[in-house]
Amino acid sequence: MxxxxxxxxxxxxxxxxxxxxxxxxxxxxxxxxxxxxxxxxxxxxxxxxxxxxxxxxxxxxxxxxxxxxxxxxxxxxxxxLSRTWQNLRLFPSLSVLDNLLIGARVYPGESLPALIAGPGRLRRAEAADRTQALDILERMGLAGVAHTDVASVPFGQQKLVGVARALMNExxxxxxxxxxxxxxxxxxxxxxxxxxxxxxxxxxxxxxxxxxxxxxxxxxxxxxxxxxxxxxxxxxxxxxxxxxxxxxxxxx
Amino acid sequence: MEYLYTLAILMALYVILAASFNFVIGYGGLISIAHPVFYAIGAYASALLARDAGWPIPLAIVAGALVALLASILVAVPSVRISGDYLLIASIGFQLGVLEAIKNIGWTGGAGGLTNIPALLAPGSNHAIYVALTIAVAIATVVLLRWISRGPYGRAMSAMRDDELAFAALGRNALAMKVAIFALGSGLAGLAGGLYAHYFRFLAPGQFDILQSAALLTMVVVGGLRSTWGPILGAIVLEALPQAITFLDLPPSLLGPLQGILFTGLVLIFMFARPQGLIPAGDIWRGRKAMATDARRA
Structure with missing residues (x-):
């Protein structure tokens, strides 16, 4: 193959x-x-x-x-298949951490039926995604801004967030x-x-x-x-x- | 007293309508003003199932909501697939088409209206029970939508509104989300329709026309798009205002146009002077408190 x-x-x-x-x-x-x-x-x-x-x-x-x-x-x-964008395309209404969480490989929270049927599975997925996201942020020196609104982070760090987000889907x-x-x-x-x-x-x-x-x-x-x-x-x-x-x- | 009960029930129903419409246009970012048509579908389906098919009324109300939900999926799937903008046109067309059909079909009562709808309350029972029921459904609706919008789904809705392309490139299915948001919002409107039908016991197509669309849009915009309390306040204030006008003792021929002017005027004033509405929602999505503290611990 x-x-x-x-x-x-x-x-x-x-x-x-x-x-x-x-x-x-x-x-x-x-x-x-x-x-x-x-x-x-x-x-x-x-x-x-x-x-x-x-x-x-x-x-x-x-x-x-x-x-x-x-x-x-x-x-x-x-x-x-993952990518970043020349003009970043971050989500300005979310924090740095939330920007990453959207990129998780599995995101059961995007399905309304799953949301209503299985809150337990959802919590476990969220917890795992959070750990993964904080780990990536830590490695890229962004742990300090994890909870900051992405729009108020300096441009250089925004670029890093763009890359970090693309890593979330492994x-x-x-x-x-x-x-x-x-x-x-x-x-x-x-x-x-x-x-x-x-x-x-x-x-x-x-x-x-x-x-x-x-x-x-x-x-x-x-x-x-x-x-x-x-x-x-x-x-x-x-x-x-x-x-x-x-x-x-x-x-x- | 009965007048006050009626007003309270209407306010509760409009809270359901405004909150669910806010979910569609505010949180979902889906541009549609056809919300009243799903209110109509829920009302008519429930009324007909109970009156002509002999279904128990609570079951008919739930079925009416499901019919509205399914109808909304039929409208949303083809139009959202092309582009979000088509939803506005498709849904207005659907609204006009359905109302026109209701006017011209015999078994819906036609333009004259559907009468003899069975009442949920037994004759002679206290109307306060119905007030309590509709308020309970309104509270449940608001709580459910708030819970959804402050959890992972809300985070995803925010991201999708910010940048749909980046959202999709991260593996998120924007199309499915839009259809689901539209369906849930429309289903809740259908639920309000069933509750309306089995209390007021009379339905006419004119109750669900474009003027209703304007009224709902005003409630959400004036109240505050994407805020929890905004549409509630908008619904209550704007349901009370026209009632207040009727106390002015104006000739009936003036009342209708006056309400129209009031609604459109309010939307215009707020668009210019206070676009965020009476109760503004923050620009940044904040999850539930539990989620935030959870993250800090981790």
Missing amino acids: PAGLEVRGLCKRFGGIVVADAMELDLAPGRIVGLIGPNGAGKTSFFNLVTGVVRPDGGRVSLDGRALTGLHIHQRARLG PRCLLLDEPMAGVEGHAYEAIQDVVRRLAARGIAVCVVEHNVAFIRDLCDEGVFMFAGKVLARGSVEDLIADPRLTELYFGT
């Missing part, structure tokens, strides 16, 4: 703009892959297509051998969309540390990031995307050194 994320012949165009052109990409368990390319190359669109936010015109996506094609966004997430594959934009200092280290530990546990990770130093420090390999296609794959050093890619990147 093929493990990790497998993308075959993924196609999507919006009118004349092609965001995925027979895109092929494998993300193996335990590997950290950096997705780089100029703006408009289709990196975020790739995430949107894989997670089901945008319906592709064609192609297949599977996770650990299970086809994701045609599944709803929430069904893909339940199979272990992902098999994690897609990080620009985790470093606007982040410095402690959060930088914390995110690197967390991602490495995830990979060590056999999770396939893909990072979209413009901060090349971050990609080089963190990723096992890089994938260069341009016009909805994978142009090159290899060590991040080699990709950066390739004059052809640099030209495409800076659009000279």
Whole structure:
């Protein structure tokens, strides 16, 4: 059985703009892959297509051998596909801890019948989710703000909350969309540390990031995307050194 | 005295309607103003089951609520699937359609109304019993909805309103939640309908029209969207106001339009001057006290 994320012949165009052109990409368990390319190359669109936010015109996506094609966004997430967002998309009306709890793999509290029929099971699930969430927050240095409203936490910490929330469903594959934009200092280290530990546990990770130093420090390999296609794959050093890619990147 | 009983019963029924409507539009964030149609469905179903099918009245009232609940699922599933905005249009269409059908079908009593609905109370018994019954149901409704909205389900409703896409990407089924919220709210409206039918014993389609929608919306908006006490206060005040107007001794031809102006005017004034309503709900979701202390211990 093929493990990790497998993308075959993924196609999507919006009118004349092609965001995925027979895109092929494998993300193996335990590997950290950096997705780089100029703006408009289709990196975020790739995430949107894989997670089901945008319906592709064609192609297949599977996770650990299970086809994701045609599944709803929430069904893909339940199979272990997790992501963060460039613009965070945290829940401003919730505390940091509650933001995480929403992401629990099993959340019986989202079903009214379950709520009314089984308060005992619900309490146990809540207690387990709380322990897991506080544990993640602790590891990321966010334990102190667990009960703070997420909107009043500094931006760097909000970025971390976005990553922490994506870990709650115990992902098999994690897609990080620009985790470093606007982040410095402690959060930088914390995110690197967390991602490495995830990979060590056999999770396939893909990072979209413009901060090349971050990609080089963190990723096992890089994938260069341009016009909805994978142009090159290899060590991040080699990709950066390739004059052809640099030209495409800076659009000279 | 009987007038005061009637007023108390109506206030209790409107507390059920306003609280359940608040659950749908406030907590669920589902834009619909067709709440009265589920009130109507519950009332008519219960009345017909008791009168024509000979069902025991308590059973008929419960069945009426279930019919309203099922009807709301039929409306919600196709419209919520496309986009939340379609619910508004679909539900108004449904409301107008159902009322039009009631007007034109023989066995619903038509436009003239459904009469001879059996009463829940035996003749000659104390009407205060019915007051107590409706108030008890109103309290149970408010307590149930408050319990739901302050637990894990409430947390999920808050997150869904904040950002539905992020909510779905975390594995939560927003579609199922919206349908369930709409169904529960509508079922409770149906329950209020059954309680109405077997006390007042007369139903006419005009009682459930768009003016009723406006009245309910006013109660929730003026009272305070998403607050527990807001819709209760809104229902009581706005049920009392039109009654107060009738004491002004105005000609009946003026009364109807005056009430309409009053409701719409109040919504407009509150939208501009105090959008959070009389009793504002906080912007941040807070769970039950037990949950919070629980977390602090952990």
